[in-house]
Amino acid sequence: MAGIKDVAARAGVSVATVSRVLNGHSGVRDDTRSRVLSAMAELRYRPNAVARSLRTDQTRTLGLIISDVLNPFFTELARAVEDAARSRGYSVVIGNADEQLALQDHHVRTLSDRRIDGLLVSPADGDSAVLREAVRSGIPMVFVDRWIDGLDVPVVRADGREAVRDLVAHLYALGHQRLAIITGPVATTTSNERVDAFRSALCEHGLPLPAPYIGQGDFRTASGRRVTSDFFGLPEPPEAIFATDNLMALGVMDELRRRGLRVPDDMALAAFDDIAWFPHTDPPVTAIAQPTAELGHRAVAALTDLVEGRSADSVTLSAHLIPRRSCGEDERSRR
Structure with a gap:
């Protein structure tokens, strides 16, 4: 498999320049960027996401824990979250809590262990010590549709x-x-x-x-x-x-x-x-x-703001009859 050094050699640039193109940094001339992208295509080069996450401490992955994947509301919400995340350069890993607190806690632990950048959660019934610990540990988190009182977490809801x-x-x-x-x-x-x-x-x-x-x-x-x-x-x-x-x-x-x-x-x-x-x-x-689709889009916007070091406020939309x-x-x- 071609590596970043092979791309640099084919494009006639330094490894650092290839890295800047991969990370979307400014300061790379358009013709240089085009040569690098062409070299990547010719060599069928794919960046190593695991190696990049170790360097940057980011995986460009968000976790979404929904209460019941069989509920059409949450199915539509998940679709909206994936669409919004993809447009921002993130992928999404989904966990189905099946309206069970223990299963929700399992997904929180598993996704945290996988070093996701942030969590979107629609909490199942009941309080969760695991979820509270995840908040205290500093994992960027946003509640969507449902929330847990007393936790300082942005809520996107209708x-x-x-x-x-x-x-x-x-x-x-x-x-x-x-x-x-x-x-x-x-x-x-x-x-x-x-x-x-x-x-x-x-x-x-x-x-x-x-x-x-x-x-x-x-x-x-x-x-x-x-x-x-x-x-x-x-x-x-x-x-x-x-x-x-x-x-x-x-x-x-x-x-x-x-x-x-x-x-x-x-x-x-x-x-x-x-x-x-x-x-x-x-x-x-x-x-x-x-407004299910908008809930998903606004939730992703709030979470990526937190992940990327910005503040995020709660959002309340309106339902209608x-x-x-x-x-x-x-x-x-x-x-």
Whole structure:
């Protein structure tokens, strides 16, 4: 295999000049840069990334730990992170925590051992001593979508509170009075924020949120099915269900179908996190959409700022409501 000395000899320049071209330094004339690049192409030279990382103390690699790779929200987020990282000259190693704290901690340790330059993390349910230690050790880190209170780490997230308020107003305008919610894991910051926003919005319309109308899920389809079944065991089941995650919303639809019931005739349904097939289900599902791609891009920008020695601030974007037929239709729209 050709080495950097071979490239220098072919281009008629010093090894130091080849190194400056490889590292994108200024001060190299355009014609010299062209000769070096041509020599690299002719010799099929590929820089040794491991050797370079030892010299520069950087691997040009970011770690991304997501909560559930099967969740379409995180799949889209990972795609956006990879695109943004590639445009900045970084590669991405992804770890799937599968909503398990122990697996998340395993990925934090493994990626740290591989000398990644920084970590993007969407924390699983619960506190993590391993994650806290990684922050104390100085690994550049950014939380995306979810976060852990009390850690001095930039957070890139979407605020869905106003969108939840719009959803409740939409359901109320359609005549729904008994509204239930399926939450995520107890310690998950996004889940708690969505429940608080839902309860606050109900109060604005004089509607209660009885404890039996708060179903404990885990951001998985099976929990949506289970909680929906529990709702139908109540003396007075709810008229509408708000699932705080797209997979739990699919679970609601599964359980209703199993019972021979239809959305929205027998039960109205809305979800947090819009996904590509919600507009194509029967009926299309009302959803709160996050700017997922922008979240990924802004998270990478914040992390690379930290990696490259700059400061980075937290970023809060806005989610928005997309009304569809799963909550019912306004009588005026039928005329």
